[in-house]
Amino acid sequence: MKKHAELEGRTAVVLANTGTPGKPTPQAVRKYLSQFLMDRRIRPMGLVPWSLILHLCILPKRGKASAQKYRSIWTPEGSPLVATQEKLARGLEAHFAAQGTPVTVRSAMSYGQPSLEAAIKQLKKAGAARIVVLPLYPQAAFSTTGSVTDKAERAFRKSHFKGETVVVSDYHNHPVYLKAMAAAIRNAGYNPASDDRLLFSFHSVPLNDLEAGDNYELQVGASSLGIANELGLDRRQWTIGYQCQFDKGRQWLKPFSRDTLKAWAENAGDARVFIACPNFAIDCLETIYDIQQQFVPEYTARKRDWELYGEAHDHDGEQPAYAPAATGEIVYVPCLNATKAHVKVLASVLEPHLGLGR
Structure with a gap:
């Protein structure tokens, strides 16, 4: 991917969440759950015994049952989590643009697509000078924010990103x-x-x-x-x-x-x-x-x-x-989703981390 002049030297934000299967099918759900449940912060026991239990006993049953649940919430746009978070990212970027703030915003997931690793790699190639990862968990936990932090740090290393990096810890009391x-x-x-x-x-x-x-x-x-x-x-x-x-x-x-x-x-x-x-x-x-x-x-x-x-x-x-x-x-009570109120929340949370000299 060639560098885009409009991203050169800019700050970029990645909104990160847990993730979702690509399709509401048993095969796609099993693939997603395998990635999710093998995470060291999620699995309940050692790698080898858990891998055997997960793939031989749990996934064959849970893949089918979970697929039925996902089908019941699927939308014409696909996963409601992915679709709504993408709208939120676009809304946040538009909010920054209206303020004259040069910030690029991307949506990514810890498991499944769009992946956090791919988002960071693309932003690095596009010329971002500073990347701020915001886990969309107001209250931080080892299994959520901790997992995003692990994956973000790994992605920064693998992409050889040399700019400034920030992973926001939480915003539970903002x-x-x-x-x-x-x-x-x-x-x-x-x-x-x-x-x-x-x-x-x-x-x-x-x-x-x-x-x-x-x-x-x-x-x-x-x-x-x-x-x-x-x-x-x-x-x-x-x-x-x-x-x-x-x-x-x-x-x-x-x-x-x-x-x-x-x-x-x-x-x-x-x-x-x-x-x-x-x-x-x-x-x-x-x-x-x-x-x-x-x-x-x-x-x-x-x-x-x-x-x-x-x-x-x-x-x-x-x-x-x-x-x-x-x-x-x-x-x-619906979540804040892609509302203007949510955009305002995230903009306020991110402002101290953007390095824009404000």
């Missing part, structure tokens, strides 16, 4: 991020002055990562408290849950969001329930499928079951063991 999340929750209809309940659902991590020094749980707490403060909430109006534990062989950070929703379905009365995912920058399998296609219908069905239970006891003239639950609404 005021613009906290305000944007609070605004998204309000825009979804949440009323801080009502009986509405708010669940912050985060990706879980293995407890052994926390024992090894991962500060993820502390950042989760700080983000949740910061967003709640922006909303003017007291501690009784919100709670934290975790989702997406991979295996049952390790202990994972709890409480699980599904268990919290189960309890709320039984005792929340007619209060509305809102679910926000501050850990996810863009809606993907974990939010579109796990929450919108699984958690929300499960909560609604369970809520109705308890309502019918209460009605039956009322008709029998008996006193229920607890007050019958009225059917309360459950609302998912």
